[in-house]
Amino acid sequence: MDQSATWLEGLPINRIKAFQELNQGQELTNNLREMLQWPRKIKCDPEYEDGLVMQVAAMFKNTLSILDSCTSDQHLQMPAADLCLTYSSEGPISENFGESEGSITPANRKKGVYKKRNNSWKSSVVTSTLVDDGHAWRKYGQKHINNANYQRSYYRCTYKFDQGCLAAKQVQMIEDKPPKYKITYIGNHTCKNLQRSPEIILDSPTSRDTSILLNFETKGLVAKTEVGTYFPYMKDEVKEGYPSHGNLRHDRYSSSSDLQSSLNACVSHNPLEPKLEPEMSSEFNREHMIPSKVHSGWDDHHDTISAWAYQSMTSTHDYEMDHIPGMNDLNDFPFE
DNA sequence: AAAATTTGACCCGT
DNA sequence: ACGGGTCAAATTTT
Helix, strand or coil: CCHHHHHHCCCCHHHHHHHHHHHHHHHHHHHHHHHHHCCCCCCCCHHHHHHHHHHHHHHHHHHHHHHHHHHHCHHHHCHHHHHHHHCCCCCCHHHHCCCCCCCCCCCCCCCCCCCCCCCCCEEEEEECCCCCCCCCEEEEEEEECCCCCCEEEEEEECCHHHHCCCCEEEEEEEECCCCEEEEEEECCCCCCCCCCCCEEEECCCCCCCCCCCEECCCCEECCHHHHHHHHHHHHHHCCCCCCCCCCCCCCCCHHHHHHHHHHHHHHHHCCCCCCCCHHHHHHHHHCCCEEEEEEEEEECCCCEEEEEEEECCCCCCCEEEEECCCCCCHHHCCCC
């Protein structure tokens, strides 16, 4: 990340992202090749192999999608001037600009050219909790949909206009009694704030017991029963210089992002966190660990703090979510 | 004051 | 013309 940063510097952000995707894909491919080359030496786990293949496939998908957004939206490289271009498609529809300037009455409203429909990739998840997914979203619309019982909400990336990030998502409640939402993600984030969470090594998301918990000390999986022994430990060590939760409240979602960024700060800056060498991380891979994004925060529907994770490159159907046992109140939270 | 949401009008593909 | 998606003014929240 350091040596590449020197020559990546100055490139547009989406190009950097594409390079990162390709680099990761190369690494994954090397791992896979190694596994296939010495099937005896390295313990073979078909599940892990499949995970690798999935991630490589997702890498290609992401990269193509990023490149696609580069070609159709070259303005991404110059965020300041993107407004007029953002709403123009490649068509000859831009004739409406020079004319009709004087009268901008409510009735004679300015007719902006709408943005071309995003035909980038989509992926949806069905979840029972509307927890913070690590990105900053701005709601821009809400509609009821023909054969749906509830309204659909439309969100775009907060940094759409500063940074030209085209990522968007839709949230549709499917049922209420046990709350169930279908969340559709559209497009990739090209903004700098790619993920507010750090990467952490997590156990295979396909394991039987979905009660995944994280040990921030070793980046490994923690058994449920050990949670109580790990969290208080951090409490003592991670005290000063980290954000406080004093102003958190339970009543709004915003609290979860506060909480989350605090936690993330603790995780990513935890002095106890071992800095994995590249080789070491490769060893981790051989031990069937799969790198994932991890989030945590206040879960409004279950009224507790949750930790959850999803596999990094594939954003569909692999959310793993569980509560942290023994944490029923913010007061139980280990920090502060 | 600034940022985020709400809401009806508007746009566009089918 | 319809319906899903987006805009932007008004309103609310921070």
